[in-house]
Amino acid sequence: MGVNNFLRNWSLSIAAVVMTSLTLTTVTIFVILHFSATSATQMIKEKIDIMVYFYDETAEKEIQDIQLKLSSRFDLDSVKYISKEGAVAKWQSRPIPQNIKNLVTSEENPLFRSLQIKTQNQKTLDDVVNLLDNQTYQDKIYKVSYKENSDVIDKILRLTNFVNWAGSALSFIFIGISVIVIFNTVRLTIFSRREEIEIMELVGASSAFVNLPFMVEAIMYGILATIISMALLALGGKFIAPIINDQLYFLNINFQNYLFDLWYIIALLQVALAVFITTISSFFSTRRYIK
Numbered sequence: 001m002g003v004n005n006f007l008r009n010w011s012l013s014i015a016a017v018v019m020t021s022l023t024l025t026t027v028t029i030f031v032i033l034h035f036s037a038t039s040a041t042q043m044i045k046e047k048i049d050i051m052v053y054f055y056d057e058t059a060e061k062e063i064q065d066i067q068l069k070l071s072s073r074f075d076l077d078s079v080k081y082i083s084k085e086g087a088v089a090k091w092q093s094r095p096i097p098q099n100i101k102n103l104v105t106s107e108e109n110p111l112f113r114s115l116q117i118k119t120q121n122q123k124t125l126d127d128v129v130n131l132l133d134n135q136t137y138q139d140k141i142y143k144v145s146y147k148e149n150s151d152v153i154d155k156i157l158r159l160t161n162f163v164n165w166a167g168s169a170l171s172f173i174f175i176g177i178s179v180i181v182i183f184n185t186v187r188l189t190i191f192s193r194r195e196e197i198e199i200m201e202l203v204g205a206s207s208a209f210v211n212l213p214f215m216v217e218a219i220m221y222g223i224l225a226t227i228i229s230m231a232l233l234a235l236g237g238k239f240i241a242p243i244i245n246d247q248l249y250f251l252n253i254n255f256q257n258y259l260f261d262l263w264y265i266i267a268l269l270q271v272a273l274a275v276f277i278t279t280i281s282s283f284f285s286t287r288r289y290i291k
Contacts, residue, residue, distance in 0.1 A: 012185040013221065019181045020225035020277060023174035024270045025232050030167025032259065037160040050125055051145040052132060053112040058140045066137070067115055075124045080116040087111035112142055175277060182221060182281035186214050190285070211282075218282035222274030230267055233259060 054063055063081065070079045082090070088111060091104045104111060117128060129146050190197065200210055237259040259266070 012188060013217075016178075016182045016185045016221045016278075017224045017228065019174075020178045020221055020274055021228040021232070023171075023178045023277065024225055024229035024274055026174050027167075027171045027273065028229065028233060028266055028270060029236075030163065030171060033163045034160075034167055037163050049119075050115075050117040050128055052115040052117065053142045053145070054114065054140060055142050056112070058113075062140055063113060063115070066132075066140075070115070070117060070128065073124075073128075075119060075121060076128070077118045078116070080118075082114045082116060084109050084111055084113055087114065178277050179281045182218055182278055183285045185221075186218060186282050186285040189214065189217065214285070215279065215282050218278035219275055222278040223271065226267065226270045226274050229270055230263070233266070234263075 052066075067079050067081055070076060085106065088104060088106055088109055091111060092101055094101070117125070119125060125146060129144055132141060132144055197210055237256050241256040241259065
């Protein structure tokens with residue numbers, strides 16, 4: 001009977017399925033974006049560091065004293081000294097054209113000695129920068145390269161917050177619309193079959209028996225919506241994800257991998273969400289219009 005209801009009101013059924021599939025697709029996209037942005041932020045936090053460059057005139061003893069002072073902090077992961085020779089080695093290992101690499105050699109070495117300071121806590125790095133931005137070190141330290149990295153972190157954090165806010169807002173809006181559409185679809189089905197329902201109730205049919213076809217109909221909406229949503233996501237993963245990867249290259253995240261590696265988890269979650277939305281809609285509709 002639930003299948004008959006679905007076919008009898010095919011135009012309303014299509015509207016309910018389309019709306020539910022759009023809801024599932026929207027929720028899934030923003031969940032993937034959320035986890036991708038969060039993962040990228042964590043990876044960058046793990047890689048972020050401070051490079052403290054020293055003037056050539058600064059004595060080795062003075063650099064060692066600063067390194068020792070910073071190493072005594074428990075909130076820093078590491079404080080590594082990089083000599084001029086080490087700086088050349090790092091320069092030569094960079095993925096840049098050979099003719100540019102040749103500009104810096106052991107004989108012609110304009111690179112500075114430095115300290116590489118690492119921690120996963122951005123606030124700690126801010127504290128270290130404030131510590132080094134002291135009059136005592138002005139004639140020893142040439143530059144502290146942190147602001148650029150800090151700006152990247154801030155941009156990604158803002159992007160993550162925006163994705164979370166926009167995703168939550170749109171997801172709730174689409175879920176609300178889906179609930180309303182399915183609620184009204186089931187209500188109209190009940191109205192069109194009100195005489196049959198009255199007869200069933202008069203002959204003693206239980207509420208569960210009367211409600212069951214409408215619950216089956218609603219669950220069918222959810223299953224069909226999941227199939228359509230997964231098809232849309234597969235197409236998006238093939239044709240749109242590469243474009244997103246290029247535009248959001250700084251996140252260092254492959255959205256295709258997220259989608260295709262976790263497709264079975266996504267499918268199960270979509271089925272669960274679809275059945276939840278459609279069952280809740282049908283439950284309240286039948287509870288209100290079937291006595």
